[in-house]
Amino acid sequence: QAHARGPLVLAAASLQESMNAAADAWARHGHPRPVLSFAGSSSLARQAAAGAPADLFVSADEGWMDYLQKRGRLAPGTRATFLGNQLVLIARAGTHGSIALRKGVDLAGILGRNRLAMASYNSVPAGKYGKAALINLGIWDRVRPKVAQADNVRAALALVERGATPFGIVYATDAAASEQVRVAGIFPPSSHAPIRYPVARLKASTNPDAEGFRRFLLSKEAAAIFRRFGFTTR
Amino acid sequence: MSFDVDVERRIGNADIACRFSAEGGLTVLFGPSGAGKTSTLNMIAGLLRPDRGRIVVDGHILFDSASGIDVAVEKRRVGYVFQDPRLFPHKTVAANLLYGRRDNADTSEFDRIIDILGIGHLMERWPRTLSGGEARRVAIGRALLSDPAFLLLDEPLSSLDRPRREEIMVLIERMRDELGLPILMVTHDSEEANRLGTRTISV
Amino acid sequence: MSFDVDVERRIGNADIACRFSAEGGLTVLFGPSGAGKTSTLNMIAGLLRPDRGRIVVDGHILFDSASGIDVAVEKRRVGYVFQDPRLFPHKTVAANLLYGRRDNADTSEFDRIIDILGIGHLMERWPRTLSGGEARRVAIGRALLSDPAFLLLDEPLSSLDRPRREEIMVLIERMRDELGLPILMVTHDSEEANRLGTRTISV
Amino acid sequence: MLSAEQWGVVALSLKIAGVAIGVTIPIAFALAYLLARGRFPGKVLVDGIVHLPLVLPPVVTGWLLLLAFAPDGPVGHVIEAVTGGTVLFRWTGAAIAAGVMALPLMVRAMRLSIESVDRRLEQAARTLGAGPGRVFRTITLPLSVPGILAGAVLGFARGLGEFGATITFVSNVPGETQTLPLAIYSKLQVPGSEHAVVQLALVSVALSLGALVVSELLARRAGRGFHVL
């Protein structure tokens, strides 16, 4: 006997398309469709930390998951990292040429008077990875004054889509989702910490389907779905 | 039927002092512009607090700075016709007239007053569409219909034509005599003052 | 020194029609409350547009529905004392008095008018602190000091005491005679009307 | 034109903004009256607190609401004890966020109208035997109607547009707290969904235009009599 309502899943906004596809697949197995609430990881983590009655939390980085774990809001033994991503440099579709992102690459010179779109580099995960990568390449100091920080990675994508900036740093999944941009360069995976998406069940969870859906997210079937959207899976 | 007033109040740089004691009927308050007539009426009505003094109307102490008595405006049962009409702009003439009415008031009295004031045809109108004299007549009606224990009239008949004026004065005199209402009236018309005033007081 | 007025206008359910031709001096407009006196003055001042008609003052056509003439209010050079004082609440008495003044106006005239109106001590005051009669005197001063070509006075002397009234009437008569201003005045005081009115018109 | 799901979002948004404004109007009017008429120490402080949701970034307001209404927060604690439930992730929470964000706008507009009520009319009413309560009900309140309507329209529009505090406070739960702005935000996160964004934005605009028209009609009705309108 299925619960009348699916579990409430708090998921990072950048997982919107892929998590919806996963929820649909789960529902096709005869389960009530999970209710998905998409927002920034920070907002969601704070809500979970406040003891809000949700079932699963899917974060865009480990930091916010740690935050909940420290506060004892996670159901023990349910935390798992299930997705990975890549960091890319994008340009507007229709432009040409690619940039080899090696140590010392003259990105600042290529930008000229233009700017580089990124998610906020001190706060939003995509921005933090980007900053780390640019530091690793040894060009952060010269690029930093030219950075335009958006409030999330999709807003950074929009800046490039609109032609407000010629280049941007986003996830490979974002670049794949948009037809108006193309990948102009891929950051070496070694240039930043691995990009990982953890999931966990919350202690406040009451929905009997919650654990089932969590396991489904870790399943092969779900992995295939996430790969379709450009994520890497383990 | 009496006023016993002794008040002092400072407004701006002016000291207003008024002291009189009037037995019965209609008392006329007379004086040059800016002497403090309106201020005196406001103090009797309870709208302006005297710095010091005592107000007694018909044996009821309305204000006494010595014993700390200060009856609330709405409890003084005053029928006040202000110098300006002060009609409620968001209410029709009819609603203005009925605003102060008691539930048990009788209808024939109402009809008679409306008739003498000649405002029966204005009932559904909004105050801003009234002429100066029409607004004033509605204001008089509103005060008279509130079942007052005494009347304060601040130049009630200015901006009315002579015949209408006569009729309204007759009405007011009748209220004085039949209902025994003490009346305090400000006017600048010495003829009117002499005819009506049981007593005339100069400020 | 003449008015030549023939206007019609519908307001609400009332048809107001006024037609008169007055040579020289001061014309008194007389009539019961609600007859349309204020409306007539408003039409002459240009504040209310007649449905039909013609207004000529001192040979100047101010309005003519036949030829489509309609001189703007501010170009009519009217000195209008409204039935209510209508002082500008955000300006001091002095600023109210000077509002309509021409730059080349002479100061002795100013001082004389202020003196006769007895408002010299009120200059720095705000309108809301004035008594009824004080406000009215300031309103008269404001209109007289705007260098008008003709005067419209809507019960200008109501709420003033007799001595003050006399003085102000003398002032207005002198303006009429010395400056040759045509004057149209509404009053309910038949004594006043008879004394002043070069002609009396009933609406 | 809209899918059934989108109509659901519209209905939910109207419910949330409507309830929020309906409940907030009396609170806002009381505060406006206090600020317009009251003379007490610390008035500027009350004024400042009322303005808070306007100055703070909405996400901060949302966060503060979250702290207050969390099950172990000061307000949430009481709510849980009384009703046994919570407003988190519920439409009631979204309505609270909308109301709080709309409050300063409503108070300002109402205060402006209360301040322009002619006190002499209130005096006249009192001489006619009306006590302070009746004067308030029959004179002050109706003469403040232009400000109340303006405040209600501003508040309703603000409530319809509320995003930051809502998503921070009660998340983005479809069918519960996903109002139009949150739905638009969700669409904005999906590249290439500009069409849906524009469509939803147009619905928002149509709704607030509707509210405007209704308020203008009400204003005209209420203002038949007096010069203000």
Next chain:
Amino acid sequence: MLSAEQWGVVALSLKIAGVAIGVTIPIAFALAYLLARGRFPGKVLVDGIVHLPLVLPPVVTGWLLLLAFAPDGPVGHVIEAVTGGTVLFRWTGAAIAAGVMALPLMVRAMRLSIESVDRRLEQAARTLGAGPGRVFRTITLPLSVPGILAGAVLGFARGLGEFGATITFVSNVPGETQTLPLAIYSKLQVPGSEHAVVQLALVSVALSLGALVVSELLARRAGRGFHVL
């Protein structure tokens, strides 16, 4: 208490909100006058457009601004041709966002005041020889001061709190477009930075309290004469 960098953020926020409101006041007043006094077809539409930034989620407004001011957008194109520059990522762009978001609040407050100006005073001024321009300057405008002040305070507070449209339109560029709300938001994104958030939020609150106090003083000064205040 604050670091030099944070003081920089405060100064920048004040500059942006101040310039935005200064420039928007005349525009808002003109619109308010048009809406209060004008009788023309499509008035409700103008009214609706003015309210737009209030109803739309701020990120949508920001996105629309971005479309308009992008180098190949209709407005950005003109600006580039005339000045050779762009407002994107510049404080001027942040001021545009703040002004646009504040506009509906300012217009409403001003309109309320204009509607309560007694037209008979304007008539009196005209009989005294003042043409429409002078009547407007000397009567209508000063009598609307309460609404202008209320609008300015609301707008300034809104401008100080503006977040969603700003970050979407001109991004978060330290020293150029990073206002207080953006700085606060950045902090909020970092686990465990609640202390810094509260500190910056308190600065916001202090600034708007200051604006309130100034406006109350101005209102008292302007209102010495008339009953409205």
